[in-house]
Amino acid sequence: MDKNTIQKAFEKLQDDICNELEKADGKGVFKQDLWERENNGGGGRTRIIKDGNVIEKGGVNFSAVHGKTPEKILAALGLSESDFFATGVSIVIHPKSPMVPIIHMNVRYFEMSNGIFWFGGGIDLTPHYIDETDATFFHNSLKNVCDRHYASYYSKFKTWADDYFYIPHRQETRGIGGIFFDRLSETSEKTKTDIFNFVLDVGNQFAPIYTELMNKNKSLAFNSAHEKWQKVRRGRYVEFNLVYDKGTKFGLDTNGRTESILMSMPPEAQWEYCFDVEKGSEEEKTLNLLKKGINWLNQ
Amino acid sequence: MDKNTIQKAFEKLQDDICNELEKADGKGVFKQDLWERENNGGGGRTRIIKDGNVIEKGGVNFSAVHGKTPEKILAALGLSESDFFATGVSIVIHPKSPMVPIIHMNVRYFEMSNGIFWFGGGIDLTPHYIDETDATFFHNSLKNVCDRHYASYYSKFKTWADDYFYIPHRQETRGIGGIFFDRLSETSEKTKTDIFNFVLDVGNQFAPIYTELMNKNKSLAFNSAHEKWQKVRRGRYVEFNLVYDKGTKFGLDTNGRTESILMSMPPEAQWEYCFDVEKGSEEEKTLNLLKKGINWLNQ
Numbered sequence: 001m002d003k004n005t006i007q008k009a010f011e012k013l014q015d016d017i018c019n020e021l022e023k024a025d026g027k028g029v030f031k032q033d034l035w036e037r038e039n040n041g042g043g044g045r046t047r048i049i050k051d052g053n054v055i056e057k058g059g060v061n062f063s064a065v066h067g068k069t070p071e072k073i074l075a076a077l078g079l080s081e082s083d084f085f086a087t088g089v090s091i092v093i094h095p096k097s098p099m100v101p102i103i104h105m106n107v108r109y110f111e112m113s114n115g116i117f118w119f120g121g122g123i124d125l126t127p128h129y130i131d132e133t134d135a136t137f138f139h140n141s142l143k144n145v146c147d148r149h150y151a152s153y154y155s156k157f158k159t160w161a162d163d164y165f166y167i168p169h170r171q172e173t174r175g176i177g178g179i180f181f182d183r184l185s186e187t188s189e190k191t192k193t194d195i196f197n198f199v200l201d202v203g204n205q206f207a208p209i210y211t212e213l214m215n216k217n218k219s220l221a222f223n224s225a226h227e228k229w230q231k232v233r234r235g236r237y238v239e240f241n242l243v244y245d246k247g248t249k250f251g252l253d254t255n256g257r258t259e260s261i262l263m264s265m266p267p268e269a270q271w272e273y274c275f276d277v278e279k280g281s282e283e284e285k286t287l288n289l290l291k292k293g294i295n296w297l298n299q
Numbered sequence: 300m301d302k303n304t305i306q307k308a309f310e311k312l313q314d315d316i317c318n319e320l321e322k323a324d325g326k327g328v329f330k331q332d333l334w335e336r337e338n339n340g341g342g343g344r345t346r347i348i349k350d351g352n353v354i355e356k357g358g359v360n361f362s363a364v365h366g367k368t369p370e371k372i373l374a375a376l377g378l379s380e381s382d383f384f385a386t387g388v389s390i391v392i393h394p395k396s397p398m399v400p401i402i403h404m405n406v407r408y409f410e411m412s413n414g415i416f417w418f419g420g421g422i423d424l425t426p427h428y429i430d431e432t433d434a435t436f437f438h439n440s441l442k443n444v445c446d447r448h449y450a451s452y453y454s455k456f457k458t459w460a461d462d463y464f465y466i467p468h469r470q471e472t473r474g475i476g477g478i479f480f481d482r483l484s485e486t487s488e489k490t491k492t493d494i495f496n497f498v499l500d501v502g503n504q505f506a507p508i509y510t511e512l513m514n515k516n517k518s519l520a521f522n523s524a525h526e527k528w529q530k531v532r533r534g535r536y537v538e539f540n541l542v543y544d545k546g547t548k549f550g551l552d553t554n555g556r557t558e559s560i561l562m563s564m565p566p567e568a569q570w571e572y573c574f575d576v577e578k579g580s581e582e583e584k585t586l587n588l589l590k591k592g593i594n595w596l597n598q
Contacts, residue, residue, distance in 0.1 A: 033573070048572045059572070169551045169560075235564070242541035243551065252468045252542065259573050261468075265534070267571070271564035273347045273358070274332070 001192045006109045007064045007087045009196075011045075013107070013203045014062040014089050018047055020207035021055065021093070024214050028052020030060065035257050041066040042085075046260040050267075054100060054218045058093035059263030069112055070254055083113040088121075089203060090247070092264040093210065098230035099220040101127035101134070101175070102237060103210050104264070106247065107203045109196075117192070119199045120182035122157065123206060124165050125213075126175030126237060128230045130286045132296075134213055135176045139296035141209050142179050142202075149198040150190070157181045162292040167240050172290040174240045229283050232275050234266035241265070300492045305408045306363045306386045308495075310344075312406070312502045313361040313388050317346055319506035320354065320392070323513050327351020329359065334556050340365040341384075345559040349566075353399060353517045357392035358562030368411055369553055382412040387420075388502060389546070391563040392509065397529035398519040400426035400433070400474070401536060402509050403563070405546065406502045408495075416491070418498045419481035421456065422505060423464050424512075425474030425536060427529045429585045431595075433512055434475045438595035440508050441478050448497040449489070456480045461591040466539050471589040473539045528582050531574050533565035540564070 018030045028049040036043035044063030049055050064087035074082065088108030095102065104124050111117035125138050139158070146153035157179035165174040179202070186192045241248050241264050251261040277283035317329045327348040335342035343362030348354050363386035373381065387407030394401065403423050410416035424437050438457070445452035456478035464473040478501070485491050540547050540563050550560035576582035 050572070057570075057572070169557045231567070238537060238568075239541060239561075242538060243548075249542075258468045262538075262570065263572055265570035268530070268567065268569045269537075270567045271356075271561065272566070273349070273356070273562055274558050 001196050003085050003087070003109070003111060006196060009200055010064075010087050010089050010107065010109075010203075011062055013200065014045065014047065014060055016204070017089070017091065017207050018049075018060050020211055021049065021058070021060070024211035025049070025052035025054050028055050028058075033260075035260065037065055037067070037257075044257070044260060046257070046263065048263060052096075054095055054097070054214050056094050056096040057267040059091065059260070061090045061260050061263065063088060063090075063260070072250075072253075077116070079112075079114065079116075082116075084110065085112075086110045090264075091206065094234070094266045095214070095218075097218060097220065098128040098222050098226040099217045100214055101125050101217075102234075102266075103206075103213075105203070105206045107199050109199075116185075118183040118185045119195050120184065121199055121202060122161055122164075122178060122180035123202065123209070124161055124175060124178035124180065126233070127286070128233045129226075129282050130176060130289045131217075134216070135296045136298055137212070138176065138178065138209060140298060141205060143297060145198075145201050145205050146179065148201060149194070153181075153198070154179065159293075165240065166292065167236060167244065169243075170236060170239070172236065172287070173292055174237065174290075176289070176294070176296060177292075228270070231266075231268060231270035232272065234269040235271050237264075237266055238269050300490075300495050302384050302386070302408070302410060305495060308499055309363075309386050309388050309406065309408075309502075310361055312499065313344065313346065313359055315503070316388070316390065316506050317348075317359050319510055320348065320357070320359070323510035324348070324351040324353050327354050327357075332559075334559065336364055336366070336556075343556070343559060345556070345562065347562060351395075353394055353396070353513050355393050355395040356566040358390065358559070360389045360559050360562065362387060362389075362559070371552075376415070378411075378413065378415075381415075383409065384411075385409045389563075390505065393533070393565045394513070394517075396517060396519065397427040397521050397525040398516045399513055400424050400516075401533075401565075402505075402512075404502070404505045406498050408498075415484075417482040417484045418494050419483065420498055420501060421460055421463075421477060421479035422501065422508070423460055423474060423477035423479065425532070426585070427532045428525075428581055429475060429588045430516075433515070434595045435597055436511070437475065437477065437508060439597060440504060442596060444497075444500050444504050445478065447500060448493070452480075452497070453478065458592075464539065465591065466535060466543065468542075469535060469538070471535065471586070472591055473536065473589075475588070475593070475595060476591075527569070530565075530567060530569035531571065533568040534570050536563075536565055537568050 030047040030049045033046045042065035047060045049058045066085040069082045069084040091105040093103050107121035143154040161177040161180035164180045184195050329346040329348045332345045341364035346359045349356045365384040368381045368383040390404040392402050406420035442453040460476040460479035463479045483494050
């Protein structure tokens with residue numbers, strides 16, 4: 001399981017997901033930008049879709065970069081100089097309809113010349129309006145992927161996602177969470193290939209899960225009040241990504257390609273001072289479900 | 300020059316500025332929320348204006364808080380336990396018209412029970428479209444305030460603003476800068492009262508400067524392309540405030556009142572992948588002027 005195999009698998013994952021999303025959207029087409037790191041090594045394929053039937057703005061990005069390991073990582077590991085290689089696929093999709101959820105997915109692999117390596121990633125869903133059936137479908141699907149590989153994964157990674165996709169200053173989760181994992185490395189029970197297979201399985205589940213949610217919700221009616229709420233929720237998405245998201249911060253700090261990193265920003269967001277929701281409304285119901293620790297699985 | 304005098308002066312400054320802005324707007328009226336810190340000490344008066352003739356969304360906030368000095372500040376100063384008191388006025392105004400600039404102003408005072416104290420603050424302007432005459436008027440006005448107090452202030456604080464109001468990942472300044480200063484304390488040449496008088500003078504210049512810019516530009520024609528650009532620039536404003544602004548970060552980290560801190564967010568912002576400006580356009584001209592080190596003063 002060498003880095004070239006992993007890189008090729010991630011490139012294919014990007015291709016497959018773009019194909020499936022274009023098919024499900026029926027109009028939007030991905031536009032690709034190839035980029036290279038200046039004075040460094042490697043680059044990526046940024047693929048952006050916009051103004052589709054279902055997708056208003058989205059990105060499915062692949063990158064594979066290498067060079068000197070950033071100081072921050074070396075310091076955290078108590079290591080001195082080392083080269084690194086990192087590859088991954090990152091996705092954020094902002095749908096046009098407030099009835100279709102925002103989704104994010106990431107799978108990544110990191111290795112250093114000293115032999116240290118790990119995988120990370122996750123999928124999380126941010127419905128503007130939480131539909132319990134969809135939430136259960138989403139979490140059941142993630143549990144199924146996890147269960148195929150290791151019995152404790154879903155419970156552990158679900159809790160990790162609850163903690164990670166959290167906006168402390170709003171005391172809200174970003175959405176209904178999902179799974180999040182980082183620094184997965186080989187153990188006595190799992191080889192590198194085992195972990196890779198899990199990560200790739202997560203990646204491969206993205207398209208069937210999200211296209212199902214697109215198809216189920218894309219034709220639901222909505223009005224300008226729903227759109228207003230969508231823009232407020234997108235504002236919270238911006239707050240999470242710019243204030244707390246470690247991937248975004250790391251990318252901006254290490255001089256990454258800004259337009260590829262900030263493809264996660266919504267097409268349009270609103271901020272209203274002390275925006276309030278009506279008692280008993282769907283908006284209030286959603287707000288009350290933006291909490292950690294909810295069990296979304298089928299009972 | 301005790302803390303009560305400073306607090307009273309800042310309260311009056313808030314009152315005066317709100318009055319002047321309401322007069323210049325002609326329609327918008329400030330709505331006040333009084334708030335208190337839970338389990339801590341002090342509170343504030345958040346005043347929000349929206350849907351005015353000129354101002355789309357803005358806040359003029361006063362606060363005076365006290366308690367145990369946050370660990371971060373103590374560590375930075377190499378001090379152990381100490382109580383603190385902090386008071387200030389913070390303003391951000393987002394006008395409706397893309398032809399009227401966004402403005403920000405802050406004056407603040409901080410003291411600790413061990414006798415250490417300082418003042419900080421600044422004013423900076425973020426035109427959606429840079430008008431050189433306005434920029435010169437703005438910087439000349441700030442230079443005049445500075446010059447009344449100390450000959451080196453303008454040049455020093457102008458450079459400080461260029462460095463502070465900078466968005467590294469965009470390689471752009473937030474706007475045309477202004478003045479920024481922090482940790483001003485007494486020296487052999489300046490008493491505490493001298494510094495206080497300077498800071499208050501800065502605060503008092505806010506209303507005449509900004510209402511002049513409102514009046515001059517509020518009736519200029521604009522179209523949807525100008526509004527589009529305005530929303531893109533507001534997106535950059537969001538990026539600066541959420542990623543880099545120290546006041547915002549400090550507020551969110553120390554459990555400040557979120558709605559008062561994030562009153563700085565624009566009413567609506569847009570993000571478009573690789574948004575491009577036309578060659579020779581007004582948008583391109585503005586982009587080319589979002590640089591550090593421009594001398595905006597009258598030659």
